[in-house]
Amino acid sequence: MIYPYLKLIVIKSNKKVFKQMVFIICKHLLLLQSIAIILLSCSNITEKADNDWVLQGLKGEVKSIREVSYEANMHFGTINQGVKKRENPFDKDRELIFDRKGRIINDVYYEDDGNVFEAYKYTFNEEGKLVEQSFYNSDGNIESIHILKYDEKGQHIETIFSDSNGQIRMTNKNVYNESGKLIEELWLDSTKNITSMFELKYDIRGNIIEKIWYGHDSNLVSKWTYTYDDTGILIEENQFGPNGKRYNIKTYDQNGNKIEESSYAPNGSLRSKVSYIYDQNGNKIEESSYAPNGIISAYKYELDQNGNWYRQIKYENEMPKYIVDRVIEYYD
Numbered sequence: 001m002i003y004p005y006l007k008l009i010v011i012k013s014n015k016k017v018f019k020q021m022v023f024i025i026c027k028h029l030l031l032l033q034s035i036a037i038i039l040l041s042c043s044n045i046t047e048k049a050d051n052d053w054v055l056q057g058l059k060g061e062v063k064s065i066r067e068v069s070y071e072a073n074m075h076f077g078t079i080n081q082g083v084k085k086r087e088n089p090f091d092k093d094r095e096l097i098f099d100r101k102g103r104i105i106n107d108v109y110y111e112d113d114g115n116v117f118e119a120y121k122y123t124f125n126e127e128g129k130l131v132e133q134s135f136y137n138s139d140g141n142i143e144s145i146h147i148l149k150y151d152e153k154g155q156h157i158e159t160i161f162s163d164s165n166g167q168i169r170m171t172n173k174n175v176y177n178e179s180g181k182l183i184e185e186l187w188l189d190s191t192k193n194i195t196s197m198f199e200l201k202y203d204i205r206g207n208i209i210e211k212i213w214y215g216h217d218s219n220l221v222s223k224w225t226y227t228y229d230d231t232g233i234l235i236e237e238n239q240f241g242p243n244g245k246r247y248n249i250k251t252y253d254q255n256g257n258k259i260e261e262s263s264y265a266p267n268g269s270l271r272s273k274v275s276y277i278y279d280q281n282g283n284k285i286e287e288s289s290y291a292p293n294g295i296i297s298a299y300k301y302e303l304d305q306n307g308n309w310y311r312q313i314k315y316e317n318e319m320p321k322y323i324v325d326r327v328i329e330y331y332d
Contacts, residue, residue: 051102057284060306061102061331066095072313072320079313079320084112087314087322092117100331101128111138118143129154144169155180170195181206196221205232229254241266255282283307304328 053062069091071082086092097106107120116138123132133146142164149158159172168190175184185198194216201210211224220242227236233256239248245268250261262273270292277286287299297316301309312324 052098052104053102056096058102058308059283060308061100062098062308063329063331064095064097065329066093066327067324068093069322069324072323074320079323081323081325085322103128103130116140127154129156153180179206181208203228207232207234253278257282257284279303281307284309306330 053059068084069086071085073080073082084093092109092111095106095108095110096104097108099105103122103124105122105124107122109117109119111117118138119136121132121134121136122130123134125131129148129150131148133148134142135144137143144164145162147160147162148156149160151157155174155176157174157176160168161170161172162168170190171188171192173186173188174182175186177183181200181202183200185200186194187196189195196216197214197218199212199214200208203209205228207226207228209226211226213221213223215221222242223240225238225240226234227238229235233252233254235252235254237250237252238246240246243266245264245266247264247266248261249264250258253259257278258276260273260275263271265271273290275288275290276284277288279285283301283303285301285303288295289297297314300313300315302311302313304310308326308328310326310328312326313320314322314324
C-alpha cells in the first residue's frame with residue numbers, strides 16, 4: 001500500500017473526459033504500485049524477483065503481450081468474441097514490451113479504435129536499475145516523470161515525482177538497516193511535509209513480519225502481519241484497520257501460491273472471498289469470487305505451451321460475460 005500521487009485535472013461536463021480522468025488516476029496508482037512491488041520483493045515477503053517476467057508471473061522469455069477485451073457471446077455452445085468492451089469501463093486494452101532481461105520498457109494503453117490513449121516508458125542504468133519512469137499522453141507529450149535514486153550499495157533510497165514542467169509533486173524516501181532491509185518508507189508532498197510513513201519489521205531469517213502505515217498526522221491507518229512455515233514460505237498475510245480489526249486475510253500454499261483471500265466488514269462479517277486453483281505446474285487456471293450467498297463470479301484461464309494464459313473468460317452465474325485475449329510473442 002502506498003500513498004497516491006494525484007495530479008490536478010480540470011473536469012469538463014463530458015462523460016469521456018471524466019472517464020479519462022479516472023483512468024489517469026488509476027494508472028498513476030498502478031505506476032506507484034510498481035515501485036511498491038520492487039520494495040516488497042526486496043523485503044522478502046516473497047522470493048526476490050529478478051525481473052518483470054517473475055513479477056508478472058510469466059514463463060519463458062516473453063518479448064511482448066498485447067491484451068484486448070471483448071464481450072463474450074455464446075453461440076451453439078461455443079464462446080465467441082463479441083464487441084470490444086472492458087469489464088471495468090475505466091480500463092483500457094494494453095501492450096507490454098519487455099527487453100531480453102525480462103524488464104518492462106514500454107507499457108501502452110489503447111482506445112477502442114486502436115489509437116494510443118497513454119504510454120509509460122521505463123529507463124534502466126548500466127547496472128540494470130530502474131532510474132526513470134515517464135508518462136506520456138495521447139499526443140505523445142510527457143505528463144510526468146519519476147526519477148529513482150540509489151545509494152552506493154544499490155539500494156533504492158529516493159523517488160522524485162515531477163510534472164511536465166519539472167515541478168516536484170511528491171517524494172518517496174527509503175531507509176535501510178545494516179542488513180540492507182527496508183525499515184522505513186516516507187512519502188512527502190511538494191512542501192516536504194510527510195503525508196505517509198511505513199515501518200517494516202523482520203524476523204531473524206530476514207522475512208518481513210509486520211508493516212505499519214501511518215498517515216500525515218502520525219495516526220495508524222493500517223497494519224499488515226505475515227506468517228511463515230518452518231521453511232520460510234509465506235503462508236498467511238493479514239491486514240488490520242486502525243481499530244485493530246482484521247479486514248483482509250490471504251493464505252498461501254506450500255509453493256507460495258495464493259489460494260484464498262477474504263475481506264471482512266467493520267462488524268466482522270464476511271464481505272467476500274476469492275479462491276484460486278492451480279494446475280500441477282503451479283499455473284493459475286481458475287479464480288472464483290464468493291459472497292455470503294454463494295459464488296458470484298469466476299475467471300477461467302486457457303494456457304499456452306509455456307504456461308502463460310492467452311485467454312481469460314469471466315463468468316457470472318455460470319454465464320460467460322467477458323473475454324480477454326492475449327497475443328504473446330517470445331524471444332527466439
